[in-house]
Amino acid sequence: MNFDTICVVGLGYIGLPTATMFASRRKKVIGVDVNQHAVDTINRGEIHIVEPALDIAVHAAVKEGYLRATTRPEPADAFLVAVPTPFKKGQVEGGIPTPDLSYIQAAADSIAPVLKKGDLVILESTSPVGATEQMAAWLAEARSDLTFPQQAGDNSDIRIAHCPERVLPGHVMHELIENDRIIGGMTERCAGIARDLYAVFVRGECLLTTARTAEMAKLTENAFRDTNIAFANELSIICDKVDIDVWELIRLANRHPRVNILQPGPGVGGHCIAVDPWFIVSETPEEARLIRTAREVNDGKPEWVINKIKLAVAELLQANPDKTAKELTIACYGVAFKPDIDDLRESPALEIVKNIMNDHPGNVLVVEPNIQSLPDVLNEARKVDYETAWERAEVHVMLVDHKSFKGKEMNVSEKKVYIDLRGVW
CATH class of the missing domain: 3.40.50.720 (NAD(P)-binding Rossmann-like Domain)
Structure with a gap:
């Protein structure tokens, strides 16, 4: 035809x-x-x-x-x-x-x-x-x-x-x-x-x-990927609790010839993986138990990240009693749902930054090289380049591992906090 x-x-x-x-x-x-x-x-x-x-x-x-x-x-x-x-x-x-x-x-x-x-x-x-x-x-x-x-x-x-x-x-x-x-x-x-x-x-x-x-x-394709990501995300939460470097652990475990664990992150975003498994669950809620659990693990990861940032801020203030929360600046690196794109749909990084901005009384800096301006939901945050964020912030949160974020030789300070959700630092 x-x-x-x-x-x-x-x-x-x-x-x-x-x-x-x-x-x-x-x-x-x-x-x-x-x-x-x-x-x-x-x-x-x-x-x-x-x-x-x-x-x-x-x-x-x-x-x-x-x-x-x-x-x-x-x-x-x-x-x-x-x-x-x-x-x-x-x-x-x-x-x-x-x-x-x-x-x-x-x-x-x-x-x-x-x-x-x-x-x-x-x-x-x-x-x-x-x-x-x-x-x-x-x-x-x-x-x-x-x-x-x-x-x-x-x-x-x-x-x-x-x-x-x-x-x-x-x-x-x-x-x-x-x-x-x-x-x-x-x-x-x-x-x-x-x-x-x-x-x-x-x-x-x-x-x-x-x-x-x-x-x-x-x-099915996206539910399979979602389940594998959920395993990595759950593993990262477990490792954080028992004081194990999850990046080293995964690297070592993946030396097994039949093991290929994915890398954890702040959650799962995008128009497919964060959405499609729910279509299966909505049609067969009694049968899709593993698929639903994986979705819940990945949907819950941003809240875990937010609580980790809050704890870091509290510990930083405790160590510096002369400072207030309003005087602390938080820098967030990446808001796209995955590296090297401008797509913010269902982005866990965006959700995390939005929550930080709403809860934190101090400045929130955002480094996102793939968009011209921040979305309206982040109108109180400020878009800056990597170097500015690194210099001005006391709390640094790596959310998306864009290529431009990797391999940078930056001075690390013991007086600052670094939370790396993507294994960049």
């Missing part, structure tokens, strides 16, 4: 690179986003996010006329939905957050009027099991004049599939091309047609399955 025009709904960290990949293969791509600033920026040939090599590719695609952004979908041969799937704010049942599919529903409502017979619709958003079928139901409700896979199987007018992204921020442009893709169709024909679409630029293997299995595969 020829895909002359492709419409990508959602121009964020996944949607924009994906749209650009199709445009780079000389496909006409219509990018859709509700954010007018993002639309205007892209149409100037610029980008509103940070991702290596993306700016050059977007500039070329726009200049050559293959990529155009707008706020409303237009007719196309294939539609890719890459919108957020967060939790419903304030809705927690039995300690389990409730998935919010309203963005997917809004995307379905927006593309429904322009659908025509033969079109392909792919949900790329990481979603709870059954979300692709739910999207198909919303589309069928809006377009009773067309048939969908749940009604007509392989003979449906509209083909629907799920293809989750599996890329690493900072390496998206490479991994979109080289990584294998899991393509889950609502029918075998849907999966095969979706494979034809991704074959436009994907060099990795396209593995066909059902929509539900594809949804679960992405959740």
Whole structure:
């Protein structure tokens, strides 16, 4: 099947690179986003996010006329939905957050009027099991004049599939091309047609399955990683209590030929690992006991860090009775959810800094080289460079191991406190 025009709904960290990949293969791509600033920026040939090599590719695609952004979908041969799937704010049942599919529903409502017979619709958003079928139901409700896979199987007018992204921020442009893709169709024909679409630029293997299995595969991948990170984080808390250097311990344990313990940190962030395992737990709360425990361990790590900082401040004041808390400056290094990116989504570092800023009466300095300015939630903090923070602060907290933080030869003072959550110092 020829895909002359492709419409990508959602121009964020996944949607924009994906749209650009199709445009780079000389496909006409219509990018859709509700954010007018993002639309205007892209149409100037610029980008509103940070991702290596993306700016050059977007500039070329726009200049050559293959990529155009707008706020409303237009007719196309294939539609890719890459919108957020967060939790419903304030809705927690039995300690389990409730998935919010309203963005997917809004995307379905927006593309429904322009659908025509033969079109392909792919949900790329990481979603709870059954979300692709739910999207198909919303589309069928809006377009009773067309048939969908749940009604007509392989003979449906509209083909629907799920293809989750599996890329690493900072390496998206490479991994979109080289990584294998899991393509889950609502029918075998849907999966095969979706494979034809991704074959436009994907060099990795396209593995066909059902929509539900594809949804679960992405959740499983991230739940597996979350569980392994939880082991490292729990180990770091244990080591702190029994006075063992966790970094040395992990380094020694990993010399075993069949052991590969990950590195601990201040928690787990981002739009995938910090979110996706809860989708499994929300559907099967009685069965997903290990997955839930891992989530709780990682979600609890920021509070442990905050308490550790409070204790350090208290001990510093006790050792310096002539000083008050207001006279102490705390420097926090990194607020992104992982190294060397500008993405703050679900960042445990950001949550920790926000709590420090709210509780500490003195100055809070933030070192984050990957963003131009601090988010509004940190409006009382001050963004500075590494050297300024090192010189002025009495308490130093390493939260994110950006490359620019490593290998610096800085003088260490016995009168200051250094809390290293990433093994940099």
